[in-house]
Amino acid sequence: QAHREACEAARQATSSLTLDDVLRGNRRGPLPLRWVYLHVLRELAQHCGHADILREQILNP
Template sequence: MGTFDAVLDDERTQLDAFVEEYRSLIQTTLDGLTEEQARRRLVPSATTLLGLLKHVTWMQRVWFEESVGGMSRVDLGLVDSVDESYRIADDDTVASVSAAFRDACATAREIVAGLPLETVARGHRAGPRTLRWVYLQVLRELAHHCGHADILREQILAN
């Protein structure tokens, strides 16, 4: 369901539609790119398209698996910091990072299925927050990074 299909639906359906749209958009920024293009640094920071998708995967796991699901980053095998979440390992590929992203999305859907937006998530190290807040934070991050990814992709394709 697209966001314009949900204009009269309930809040949860609308939030799900927006999150799913941005999940799809960020993943498609790697479509048709070579491994070199996906790893190419075009800005002074270490940000790359592959690194952005890796970070967004980490971000969703932190908010849904840690915060809502109650698992620790150590138990989840997650790096500890935002900066580390962008780092690309030698064995990371477009296929492997994309698969990890899809898996994180599927796990997030399973974790929140049936939970009301008023559910208080207590697993995040910064303290409790509602599931509604988690959705909004994830949506903000996805939209923010989709913008970065779109610009990086435009630069890659222009060269």
């Protein structure tokens, strides 16, 4: 439920933006929304991989 709420908040916050809009206030400097989305997707995939490894270790010790 928390993940769905966070996704909805992100959708609302970015609903008026395009992928080429530049976001400021990041320690890396200004970044296009496209970069932010790809970064979040990569991070999510990495965490899913970690969860998969943990699941395998639990089910097959």
